[in-house]
Amino acid sequence: MRTAGRPTLEAVARRAGVSRATVSRVVNGSTTVAEEIREAVHRAVAELGYVPNLAARSLVTQRTDSIALVMPEDANRVFSDDQFFPGIIRGVSQELEAADKQLVLMLAGSPAGRERVARYTTGRHVDGVLFASLHAADPLPALLAQLGIPVVCNGRPLDGAGLPYVDVDHVGGVSRAVDHLIGTGRRRIATIAGPSDMVAGIERLAGYRQTVAAAGLSARVAVGDFTRESGAAAMRDLLAQHPDLDAVFVASDLMAQAALRTLREAGRRVPDDVAVIGFDDTETAAYTEPPLTTVRQPIQEIGRQMTRQLLRLAAGGSIEPALVLPTELILRDSA
Amino acid sequence: MRTAGRPTLEAVARRAGVSRATVSRVVNGSTTVAEEIREAVHRAVAELGYVPNLAARSLVTQRTDSIALVMPEDANRVFSDDQFFPGIIRGVSQELEAADKQLVLMLAGSPAGRERVARYTTGRHVDGVLFASLHAADPLPALLAQLGIPVVCNGRPLDGAGLPYVDVDHVGGVSRAVDHLIGTGRRRIATIAGPSDMVAGIERLAGYRQTVAAAGLSARVAVGDFTRESGAAAMRDLLAQHPDLDAVFVASDLMAQAALRTLREAGRRVPDDVAVIGFDDTETAAYTEPPLTTVRQPIQEIGRQMTRQLLRLAAGGSIEPALVLPTELILRDSA
DNA sequence: ACATGTCAAGAGAGCGCTCTCCGAAGATCA
DNA sequence: TGATCTTCGGAGAGCGCTCTCTTGACATGT
Numbered sequence: 001m002r003t004a005g006r007p008t009l010e011a012v013a014r015r016a017g018v019s020r021a022t023v024s025r026v027v028n029g030s031t032t033v034a035e036e037i038r039e040a041v042h043r044a045v046a047e048l049g050y051v052p053n054l055a056a057r058s059l060v061t062q063r064t065d066s067i068a069l070v071m072p073e074d075a076n077r078v079f080s081d082d083q084f085f086p087g088i089i090r091g092v093s094q095e096l097e098a099a100d101k102q103l104v105l106m107l108a109g110s111p112a113g114r115e116r117v118a119r120y121t122t123g124r125h126v127d128g129v130l131f132a133s134l135h136a137a138d139p140l141p142a143l144l145a146q147l148g149i150p151v152v153c154n155g156r157p158l159d160g161a162g163l164p165y166v167d168v169d170h171v172g173g174v175s176r177a178v179d180h181l182i183g184t185g186r187r188r189i190a191t192i193a194g195p196s197d198m199v200a201g202i203e204r205l206a207g208y209r210q211t212v213a214a215a216g217l218s219a220r221v222a223v224g225d226f227t228r229e230s231g232a233a234a235m236r237d238l239l240a241q242h243p244d245l246d247a248v249f250v251a252s253d254l255m256a257q258a259a260l261r262t263l264r265e266a267g268r269r270v271p272d273d274v275a276v277i278g279f280d281d282t283e284t285a286a287y288t289e290p291p292l293t294t295v296r297q298p299i300q301e302i303g304r305q306m307t308r309q310l311l312r313l314a315a316g317g318s319i320e321p322a323l324v325l326p327t328e329l330i331l332r333d334s335a
Numbered sequence: 336m337r338t339a340g341r342p343t344l345e346a347v348a349r350r351a352g353v354s355r356a357t358v359s360r361v362v363n364g365s366t367t368v369a370e371e372i373r374e375a376v377h378r379a380v381a382e383l384g385y386v387p388n389l390a391a392r393s394l395v396t397q398r399t400d401s402i403a404l405v406m407p408e409d410a411n412r413v414f415s416d417d418q419f420f421p422g423i424i425r426g427v428s429q430e431l432e433a434a435d436k437q438l439v440l441m442l443a444g445s446p447a448g449r450e451r452v453a454r455y456t457t458g459r460h461v462d463g464v465l466f467a468s469l470h471a472a473d474p475l476p477a478l479l480a481q482l483g484i485p486v487v488c489n490g491r492p493l494d495g496a497g498l499p500y501v502d503v504d505h506v507g508g509v510s511r512a513v514d515h516l517i518g519t520g521r522r523r524i525a526t527i528a529g530p531s532d533m534v535a536g537i538e539r540l541a542g543y544r545q546t547v548a549a550a551g552l553s554a555r556v557a558v559g560d561f562t563r564e565s566g567a568a569a570m571r572d573l574l575a576q577h578p579d580l581d582a583v584f585v586a587s588d589l590m591a592q593a594a595l596r597t598l599r600e601a602g603r604r605v606p607d608d609v610a611v612i613g614f615d616d617t618e619t620a621a622y623t624e625p626p627l628t629t630v631r632q633p634i635q636e637i638g639r640q641m642t643r644q645l646l647r648l649a650a651g652g653s654i655e656p657a658l659v660l661p662t663e664l665i666l667r668d669s670a
Numbered sequence: 671a672c673a674t675g676t677c678a679a680g681a682g683a684g685c686g687c688t689c690t691c692c693g694a695a696g697a698t699c700a
Numbered sequence: 701t702g703a704t705c706t707t708c709g710g711a712g713a714g715c716g717c718t719c720t721c722t723t724g725a726c727a728t729g730t
Contacts, residue, residue, distance in 0.1 A: 006459065008716055019680045024718060032678060051458030055399065056716035058390040059685045066439070085421050093442045097451065104401070105440045107428045116432065123386030124341065228622060257622050264624075287563060287592050289599075289624045343686055354710045359688060367708060391686035394715045 007048040016044035027052060066102035067310060068126040070117055070140075072109065072133060083282050084299055088132050088154065091303020099311055101127070114140070122147060128310045130154070133198070150313035152306045155199035156322070164313070166305045166323040170200060173295035173327030174207030177249050177277040180293075180329060182215050186247035186275055190220035192234040192259060194251040201226070204251040204279060220245060224255045231255025235262035247275040247335065253282045253294055260288050260334065275335035290333035297327050342383040351379035362387060401437035402645060403461040405452055405475075407444065407468060418617050419634055423467050423489065426638020434646055436462070449475070457482060463645045465489070468533070485648035487641045490534035491657070499648070501640045501658040505535060508630035508662030509542030512584050512612040515628075515664060517550050521582035521610055525555035527569040527594060529586040536561070539586040539614060555580060559590045566590025570597040581609055582670065588613040588620045588629055595623050595669065610670035616663075625668035632662050 009027075013020045018037060025033050026041040033041075044050070058064045069092055071085065089105070096103050104126055108117045118140055121129050128150035131141050137159035144151045145163055153165040181189050191208040194201025205221070212219050222237045224230035231254060238245060239262070250256035256278030260270060268274045270290055278285060281296035302325060309319045344362075348355045353372060360368050361376040368376075379385070393399045404427055406420065424440070431438050439461055443452045453475055456464050463485035466476050472494035479486045480498055488500040516524050526543040529536030540556070547554050557572045559565030566589060573580060574597070585591035591613030595605060603609045605625055613620060616631035637660060644654045 009718095010716080020717080021681080021719080022679060025679085028718085034678070037679085051454065053394070053716050054458070054460050055390045055393040056685090057718075059388070059394055059687085059716080060718045062685085064390065089440065090442065093440070097442075097448060100451070102455070103440045105424065105428070105438045107425065107432075113432060116435070119386060120437070123389070125389050228618065257619075261622060261624075283563065284592075284619055287596060289596075344688095345686080355687080356689075356711080357709055360709085363688085369708070372709085388686050391715090392688075394686080394717085395688045397715080 007050045008053070009050075012041065012044045012048055012050050015048060016040045062124075064125060064127055065100070066104050066126050067096065067128045067130060067307075067314070068104045068106055068117075068121055069130045069132060070106045070108055070121070072107075084133065084280075087299030088303040088306075091300040091305075092130060092307045093303075094300075095304050095307035095311070099307075101311075118143075121149065124149065128152070128314045130306050130310055132306075133200075150310055152310045152313065154302055154306055158197075158199060158202075162321060164309055164319055164321045164323075166302055166309060166325070167199065167203075168297040168302065168325045169327050170203035171207035171210065173279065173297065173329065174204050174249065175211045176327075176329045177279070177293075177295050177335075178208060178211040178215075180331075181247040181249065181275055181277065181335060182211075182217070184275065184335070187217060188220070188242065188245045189217060189247040189249065190222065190238045190242055190245045192231055192238065192248060192250040192255050193221055193223045194255075195225045196223065198226075201251060208249055224251070226252045226254060228254050228258040231258035232262045235259040236266075239263075239266055239268075245274060247277075250276060250278050253278040253280040253285045253292060256292055256294065256334075257284060257288050260290075260292070264289070271333065271335050277329075277335045281330050285330075286332065288334070293332045293335040294330050295327050296330050298325050301325055342385045343388070344385075347376065347379045347383055347385050350383060351375045397459075399460060399462055400435070401439050401461050402431065402463045402465060402642075402649070403439045403441055403452075403456055404465045404467060405441045405443055405456070407442075419468065419615075422634030423638040423641075426635040426640075427465060427642045428638075429635075430639050430642035430646070434642075436646075453478075456484065459484065463487070463649045465641050465645055467641075468535075485645055487645045487648065489637055489641055493532075493534060493537075497656060499644055499654055499656045499658075501637055501644060501660070502534065502538075503632040503637065503660045504662050505538035506542035506545065508614065508632065508664065509539050509584065510546045511662075511664045512614070512628075512630050512670075513543060513546040513550075515666075516582040516584065516610055516612065516670060517546075517552070519610065519670070522552060523555070523577065523580045524552060524582040524584065525557070525573045525577055525580045527566055527573065527583060527585040527590050528556055528558045529590075530560045531558065533561075536586065543584055559586070561587045561589060563589050563593040566593035567597045570594040571601075574598075574601055574603075583609060583611055585611060585613050588615040588617045588627060591627055591629065591669075592619060592623050595625075595627070599624070606668065606670050612664075612670045616665050620665075621667065623669070628667045628670040629665050630662050631665050633660050636660055 009020050009023050013023045023041050026038050093103055106117045108114045121144055129144055131153045133154055141151050141153055141163050142161040151163055153163050155167045156165050157163050189212055193205040209219055220242045222234035224234040250259050256276055260276060263270055263274055270276050278292050278294035281294045285292040285294045305323055312319050344355045344358050348358045358376050361373050428438055441452045443449045456479055464479055466488045468489055476486050476488055476498050477496040486498055488498055490502045491500050492498050524547055528540040544554055555577045557569035559569040585594050591611055598605055598609055605611055613627050613629035616629045620627040620629045640658055647654050
């Protein structure tokens with residue numbers, strides 16, 4: 001039965017009493033077809049339930065009308081519940097829907113996965129590629145760009161390749177957070193940083209260092225990997241190393257949630273003894289004990305903007321190489 | 336430049352000094368090609384960096400080597416941070432990777448989105464369709480099945496259509512949870528149920544009702560929609576209606592998290608005054624105050640199994656129409 | 671009246687691949 | 701040794717679509 005009955009352009013043409021070319025014109029929103037004929041074609045299409053065969057179409061147009069979103073499957077951020085992953089997908093999806101294109105999702109965790117992604121994307125099976133949450137220096141984006149395949153990254157590529165990217169203002173957000181701590185009288189401000197091979201980790205730490213330095217305070221740093229477990233461990237380290245700390249900026253809400261718990265277990269009251277500020281403003285932030293003051297980043301908007309840029313690029317247009325979205329300090333009870 | 340330089344089968348054939356057909360055989364893992372020739376072809380492929388054009392291939396094979404995963408974008412569960420969405424995707428993705436197929440993700444939120452999904456999937460642009468987290472009675476799965484397109488759902492389709500599905504043992508899990516409450520001396524056990532138009536909501540409520548009835552206890556029900564906000568509201572209702580309750584089974588961890596907070600605000604101690612059990616075992620469950628006792632469901636495994644079933648179906652095989660995965664009660668401090 | 675211009679619709683050539691024949695070797699048997 | 705069989709590789713016909721080229725019909729200018 002396979003393709004049985006699946007009507008082709010030819011069938012529609014016969015039914016409408018016109019040529020294939022004309023049907024094609026109508027289907028693709030032609031302008032130069034007489035109203036009467038156009039309607040006849042539309043009627044035939046409806047009656048036959050005709051749906052264009054995309055494979056055939058892309059064979060000749062060299063377009064696929066689909067774009068790939070590549071995410072590092074093993075990235076803790078991606079599969080932690082900080083909503084980063086769903087948020088990006090949702091944003092991308094919305095924009096693609098508007099452009100009537102498909103989203104091919106690829107998780108590049110294992111080396112085999114990376115290989116597969118490379119093969120697929122370099123094979124021009126998609127019109128463009130979106131890279132989310134890059135780890136370290138991945139050679140693939142640059143390679144694709146070199147092959148002339150449109151690429152947009154989330155976060156400035158670490159290897160300095162001049163690839164277009166969309167990111168949020170990490171430094172500005174952190175700066176506001178730390179300034180808030182300083183403004184409320186905190187002086188011994190520590191940080192729990194993210195991984196040093198991810199842009200978000202690097203930038204947020206840089207923002208912290210800049211701001212405490214500018215205020216003449218000393219930095220106290222512990223490093224995590226954005227997960228709760230690492231946040232708890234880092235908080236314990238910090239308490240051991242700097243028992244006098246009176247505030248901590250945590251580079252992700254997840255780690256902050258764990259830090260809050262660790263502080264409670266250590267008998268420190270938040271925010272009385274120690275003020276805590278997170279980053280992300282995940283939904284859970286409002287439900288921690290106490291509710292978490294945090295830096296909000298517009299995750300979904302990142303996805304949307306990345307997609308817009310990519311589509312523009314794929315359409316042959318030019319774009320600004322970097323797009324930085326604003327962050328916002330959300331005050332709750334923890335600081 | 337477009338397709339410039341992109342090598343075709345023809346080019347590989349010329350370089351290897353054989354015919355297109357032979358190259359095709361080698362590329363597709365032929366059996367009847369002499370070792371020597373096969374190697375020559377592989378060398379030519381490597382040298383030219385040849386990647387098969389999938390559009391051309393699927394034009395003739397009538398397969399697309401990609402499957403669609405359809406999720407209702409507006410479903411609260413999908414974009415709440417209960418990890419359902421990422422978990423499913425991850426599971427699906429793993430299985431597809433093993434089968435070397437692509438994942439086309441479609442969010443069917445708006446009516447326009449649903450229309451788009453219908454158009455795309457009925458147009459045979461994918462080899463099969465996975466439906467996650469169905470809301471109410473969606474006619475699309477049945478329609479696709481009728482068209483002969485392989486379909487697998489997550490959760491028993493509500494309209495009773497005999498579509499294959501994969502789900503977890505909601506009733507069993509809830510039953511164990513409620514029995515645990517009863518076993519620890521609770522007698523006035525309420526529930527915060529999920530939405531009545533989703534399988535998970537219905538089944539978990541059914542499990543609750545059955546179990547309390549079997550123990551000769553009366554049911555106290557408030558309804559939420561799996562989100563935190565609704566959980567808080569439901570908990571407040573419950574406290575108002577049944578101020579004497581000593582336990583509550585909550586149909587999702589997110590709602591349970593909110594319920595915990597509401598109870599705290601109302602001055603009830605957990606678990607001393609009121610025991611709380613959730614459902615999902617999201618990562619956050621271990622970090623609530625107090626840590627949440629909950630029913631774990633193997634989300635990722637749902638994704639994997641759905642995919643396996645679908646691939647089997649797409650390969651022309653037959654499958655058991657229903658696959659129910661086990662749930663497990665995870666004891667922490669809230670009950 | 672004829673030549674020229676304009677615009678709509680048809681003819682036909684592929685896009686790159688798979689796969690069914692078929693034919694050319696070499697192997698086997700009487 | 702000749703006939704039959706078995707392997708293995710080539711030729712060629714499409715898969716369904718788009719798009720250029722061309723023709724035909726009609727309007728316009730002189």
